[in-house]
Amino acid sequence: MAESWATFGRDLHLDLTGPGGVRAALTRALREAVRTGRLAPGTRLPSSRSLAADLSLARNTVADAYGDLVAEGWLTARQGSGTRVAHRAVPHPAAVRPAPPERDRRPAYDLRIGTADVSAFPRSAWLAAGRRAISAAPNDAFGYGDPRGHPVLRAALADYLARARGVRTEPARIVVCAGFMQGLAVLGRVLRARGVREAGVESYGLWLHRDVLRRAGLRTVPLTVDEHGARTEELTAHRGVRAALLTPAHQYPTGASLHPDRRAAVVDWASRTGSVILEDDYDGEFRYDRQPIGALQGLDPEHVVYFGTASKSLAPGLRLAWMALPGHLADEVAEVKAAGEWGTGTLEQLTLAEFIACGAYDRHVRAMRLRYRRRRDRLVAALADRAPHIAATGIAAGLHAVLRLPPGTEPSAIEAAAWHGLAVEGLNRFRYRAPGAPPTTPPAEGPDALVIAYGTPSEHAFEGVLEALLRSLPGPVQAASDGS
C-alpha cells in the first residue's frame, strides 16, 4: 500500500505554471485524479505527512490542498476515517453535439440588408474617443448605470438628433438601448401594459420586427405599401389599432419616402386617437439627392417615438441605439427596460458620446454618405448599361436598392446569385405574413425584385460584387417568336 501510494505521489503531475503556486498545483492534480477516476470513490488518501514526504513538499501544503478539496466536495474528512475520495458518482460532462461549422457554405459576399460596410468602421477615431472618454470619466461611471443610458450620451444624442434629424427632444426623454429591436421590445411591452392590443405595420418590412411586437402581445395589422410609402390612411379603418410602426424616411425595404400628405395624416390620426407612432429611422442619415427628410417625430413629439441606431451609421457590433420618447412614456420605458434586464455597457456609451461631441460621428456619416452614394451611382450606371430592362428603385436614400425583376424570376435570380457567391434576398421575403407563416414561402401576389444592400460589402470587394450581381440578373424577356 505504501508503495502504491509512493507511485501515486510520483505520478501526480504538478503543473507549476498555473496560478497559486505549489498548493494550487497539488489541488489541481488531486482534483484531476478524482475526476478522471484514478482515485476511485471511497479511496482513503495517504496521510498528508506521507504524501508530503513523497512529493518533497511541506506537510502543511498537502494538508491545505486536502482541505481545499474537502471544501469543494471532492474529498471527505471524517474523524478516525482519514481523508477519502467522496462517495459520489463524478459525472463527466456529456459531449456537446458539435455545432455546425459556422462558416460552412458561407457566400463569398453578403448583399443582405441590415448592416453598414463594417470594413469602414473608424477604428482609430473610435479608439481615440474611447481613450478620451474613459480617461475623463468620473469613477461613478463604472458603477451600475442609469437604465435610460448615461446622461452624457443622452445629452449628446438630444443635440445631435435635433440638428441632424429635426427631432425635438431633451435628454430626459431619451432612452439608450442595445439595438432597435431591444427598444421595440421595450416599447411593445409598455404599450401592451397600457392596453394597446393592435399595432399597424407596413406590409413590407422585417419579419423580425413584427415578431418582436407579437412577442410583446400585440396583434399586427398590415398597411399597404406603395410608391409613396405606407397607406397610413388605412389606419382609420382599424378602430382597435393604437400604434403604428413606420419607416417614414426610407420605407424598409422598398425605399419609398412617406408622402407629405400621409405624414400629416398619420400624425393627425395619432393625435386624434391617442395613438403612438413608432418611427424606425434606421438609415435617416443617408440621403443622397437632397437634404435628409427630417424625422416625423418633429411634427408631433408627444405622439411619435423616434428610434435611431448606430447599426447603419457605424456598426451593428456596437449594439447601441436610442429612442426619443413622448414625455408620457419616458418613465415607463425606463422602468420596463430596467426590469427586463436590458443593460447597456457604460463605457461604450461614453465613447459614443465623445465620438459625437468631437465631430467624428458627423465626419464618418459624411464620408460614408459619399461612399454609399458613389456605389449607388455605379450600380445604377451598370444596370443602365448592361441590364436596362431592370429598374433600380428606392435609391434616393439608404444603403440598399430594390431591383425590379420580370414577373416570376425572383427565386431563380436568388439562386443564380448564390451560384455566383452572393447572398441576396428577394423582396417577397419582406412581405407581411400572418404569424406562423413561413417567411420563405413567396406569396403569389407580390412583385418580383431583389433587395440589394450595396452598402454591405467592403470597398475593395464592391467591383467584384457588382460584376457577379450583373451576371446573376435574368435577361430581358424574349419577345415571343412571331413566325418570321
Place this chain on the structure above:
Amino acid sequence: MAESWATFGRDLHLDLTGPGGVRAALTRALREAVRTGRLAPGTRLPSSRSLAADLSLARNTVADAYGDLVAEGWLTARQGSGTRVAHRAVPHPAAVRPAPPERDRRPAYDLRIGTADVSAFPRSAWLAAGRRAISAAPNDAFGYGDPRGHPVLRAALADYLARARGVRTEPARIVVCAGFMQGLAVLGRVLRARGVREAGVESYGLWLHRDVLRRAGLRTVPLTVDEHGARTEELTAHRGVRAALLTPAHQYPTGASLHPDRRAAVVDWASRTGSVILEDDYDGEFRYDRQPIGALQGLDPEHVVYFGTASKSLAPGLRLAWMALPGHLADEVAEVKAAGEWGTGTLEQLTLAEFIACGAYDRHVRAMRLRYRRRRDRLVAALADRAPHIAATGIAAGLHAVLRLPPGTEPSAIEAAAWHGLAVEGLNRFRYRAPGAPPTTPPAEGPDALVIAYGTPSEHAFEGVLEALLRSLPGPVQAASDGS
C-alpha cells in the same frame, strides 16, 4: 405684403454654423418659424424668387428648402395655391416633469453591497487591451454578433474559469450576458418553458434576484441559511422544486461558505431529480485566508449552471457576465437570449477577452484581493479595538462583512450611519419575503446586523468611512443596574 415678407426674410436667423450649409440653415430657420407659430397655419409663403432676393440667396436654395419642408410635412405645395404652412396644429412637446435631482441627499459614502471599488478600475490596462483587440479584430466582428457572445471571449472565459474556478466547460457552452441578472432572466425563462414551476432560493439574498425569477414565472421557495450556508437538504422536502439558486462560495450576504456535505447533497439532489442548480459565483475570486473554493459546477457540469460576472472583479458599468451551461441547456439559452433582444456589444467583449488573455485580469484580481483583504483586516482590527462587542462574520471572502448587532439595534444603527453620511443596509433587508411584501419591513425573527461593503469606497476614502462607521455602531448593552 411684399414689405412684410421682406421683414420676414430679414428676421429669419440663418445659423450657418450648423451642418449642411445655407440650404439647411434656411430649412431650419423656416421650420422654427412654423414651430413657434411665427408662420401661422395656412399662411402663404413668399415665392422662392422673392425670398431668395430678400436673403441674397440663389433661388434654387430657397426652392430646395421649401421642398425639404414640404417633404417633412411642415409646408404644403399645391398647384395654383403656392407654398403654404400646413393646416395642422403643431403640437408643442409637453413639459417633462422635472426629474428629482439625482444626487439629492446622496450619502457621502456608500457602503451598500453590490459593486467593486470602481475607483480602482484599471483604465489604462483596459484601454490598452481595447486598442489591441479592436485593431486586430476581423471586420466581421463589427457585424451582428453571435447571441452566445463572441467566440474569442467564450474561449478566453472557458480557459480562465477552468484554471481560476475549477469550472468544467468549453466555449460552446458559455453564453455571455449583460450582467448576472440578465443571465438569470434568460435561465428563468428557459426553465419555465421546460415546465419548472418552483425554484429554491436562499432565505437571505438579493430581492432583485428573487424578482427576476418571479417575473420569469417561477415560484420561489426559501431555504434556511445558517452558518454553513443554505440548508440544501430542505430541497428534498419540496417535491415540485426543480431549480435552486445558490451562492456556494460565499453566501450572499451572510458570507458563509456552503458546507462540503451540503455541496455533495445538493449536487446529488439535482442529479437524482433532474434539477438544475444556478450557482451565483458573484465574488468567487476574492477569498483571503485560503485558496478560493472551486466552483460547485466542477462537481457536476450537467446539473449546475455557473454564473460569473465582471461586476465585482472589474466594474458593473461594463455590463459583462457569463454562464457556463450544461450541454442540454446551451442551445435553448442562446435562442431565448436572441429572442429577448438581450444584446451585448462585441467591442467590449473583445476587449475583455484580450484583457484576460494578456494576464491583466489575473493581475487586477490579485491586486484587488490584496487591497480588499487589507481593508477587511483593518475593519476587523478596528472593531476589536473600539467595538469588541460587535463581531464581524462572513469575512473569509468577498467584498463585504456582516457586523452582528445587539438585538433590536439594526434600524437605529442604519439611521446613525446615515447621520454620519454613510449609506448602509441591514441584514434584514436581505431576508426572504413572499412576493409583494415590502422589502423594508423588518421581520421580527431575523438577527440584527449591518452588511458592510468595505470593498465599495475608494481607497483614499476608506479611513474616513471606517471612522464614521465605528461612530455609528451601537455601544455595548449596559448591564442592568444591580442596585450597588
